[in-house]
Amino acid sequence: MSLSVGIIGLGEVAQLMHLPLLADDQRFTIAAISDVSEELMEYVGQRYNVEKRYAAASDLIADPSLDAVFILTPDHLHADLLTEAMKAGKHVFIEKPVCLNKHQIPALLKEQKQCSSVVFVGYMRRYSRSFLALKERMPDLENIRHVRIRDIIREAPYFTRQTRPVVRGKDVPQEVIVDGQQRTTAMLRDIMGEDATKDQLRAYQVLTGLSSHSFSAMRELLGLPKSVSYAKQHGGETVMVLFDYGHFTAMYEAVISDIAEFDAGIEVLTQSERYHATYDTPYIRNLPTQLSITRSTDEQTITEVIGPSYEDPFRIELDAFYKAVTDGASYKTTLTDAANDLNLFAEVGQKFLGED
Numbered sequence: 001m002s003l004s005v006g007i008i009g010l011g012e013v014a015q016l017m018h019l020p021l022l023a024d025d026q027r028f029t030i031a032a033i034s035d036v037s038e039e040l041m042e043y044v045g046q047r048y049n050v051e052k053r054y055a056a057a058s059d060l061i062a063d064p065s066l067d068a069v070f071i072l073t074p075d076h077l078h079a080d081l082l083t084e085a086m087k088a089g090k091h092v093f094i095e096k097p098v099c100l101n102k103h104q105i106p107a108l109l110k111e112q113k114q115c116s117s118v119v120f121v122g123y124m125r126r127y128s129r130s131f132l133a134l135k136e137r138m139p140d141l142e143n144i145r146h147v148r149i150r151d152i153i154r155e156a157p158y159f160t161r162q163t164r165p166v167v168r169g170k171d172v173p174q175e176v177i178v179d180g181q182q183r184t185t186a187m188l189r190d191i192m193g194e195d196a197t198k199d200q201l202r203a204y205q206v207l208t209g210l211s212s213h214s215f216s217a218m219r220e221l222l223g224l225p226k227s228v229s230y231a232k233q234h235g236g237e238t239v240m241v242l243f244d245y246g247h248f249t250a251m252y253e254a255v256i257s258d259i260a261e262f263d264a265g266i267e268v269l270t271q272s273e274r275y276h277a278t279y280d281t282p283y284i285r286n287l288p289t290q291l292s293i294t295r296s297t298d299e300q301t302i303t304e305v306i307g308p309s310y311e312d313p314f315r316i317e318l319d320a321f322y323k324a325v326t327d328g329a330s331y332k333t334t335l336t337d338a339a340n341d342l343n344l345f346a347e348v349g350q351k352f353l354g355e356d
Contacts, residue, residue, distance in 0.1 A: 001326050006032035006060045009073035010040040012166045017314045027322050034060040036176055037169025061088050076184040079104040086115045091325045095122040097208040101191035102342040112335055120321045121333040125213040127316040129309035130289035134277040143270045147250035149214045152263040159283040192349050200352045202236030207345045211254055215341050231351030241348055272296050286310045
């Protein structure tokens with residue numbers, strides 16, 4: 001069965017990840033596209049031979065020929081577009097975060113109860129082979145002593161300039177840009193408050209973007225923490241969080257810098273074992289990931305390496321989305337699942353506000 005899909009938002013994540021994967025997969029047909037940039041629609045339409053091009057996302061969602069929509073827009077548009085797509089009975093793949101603050105979640109969950117659509121949230125790291133291998137081999141929670149989760153990265157442009165430059169529409173009206181900035185700030189302040197500083201707002205936004213992958217992965221492996229013990233931000237793009245799991249602490253650190261590396265992963269330590277799953281930048285396709293497990297006895301230390309795997313986690317999650325839509329298969333990155341991250345973001349954000 002081939003699914004007819006419409007793509008809303010033709011920017012970086014669409015051009016680098018979703019459009020190429022959908023075009024290569026015979027189970028999907030890219031039947032319609034929508035973006036505020038006519039230039040981008042012309043470029044993508046020609047490149048992928050898509051005739052239906054909608055200036056208004058609402059018109060794409062209303063297209064009765066489409067089975068599913070991919071919401072790949074700026075984050076401030078997610079909640080509105082998802083609501084509209086669910087009302088129209090469309091299956092939805094939506095990039096994380098599903099929305100920008102926890103106050104938007106109840107209405108989304110209420111709407112989903114009234115429809116039968118699949119709402120699949122794009123947490124691609126939870127579908128990477130290194131993560132899946134770690135989950136399969138995880139030690140019992142009672143044996144864990146410490147967990148360390150890292151996102152020490154440089155952002156996309158450094159990598160894309162050297163590999164696959166992103167086409168950017170230069171015809172987006174200034175009023176659309178300003179409106180998006182104002183709406184985003186309003187949604188951030190709705191959770192952080194009117195007195196939050198610029199750096200505190202930026203740090204919360206880092207949580208909803210970069211950190212959402214790690215928070216989501218942490219929850220799948222460990223469950224929800226008892227509480228957030230500590231959180232601190234510096235300059236908006238350096239974040240440290242300690243999650244209380246009772247008999248151990250999960251430590252999260254994020255740094256966005258100009259150092260050209262992508263140091264991301266999860267480490268789980270027991271008394272005699274160290275599990276270390278790695279990720280690389282998603283902006284260069286098919287880079288290797290792996291899991292290493294080091295075990296020590298009184299006499300020796302042995303390291304087992306699972307991988308490297310070159311399989312694209314975006315492809316793996318696309319397969320899960322297809323099976324959810326066509327076979328009714330269960331899937332883990334649901335709207336209800338994603339709501340847990342919005343609650344954690346809010347809790348961490350309140351810790352930011354208590355900074356000296």
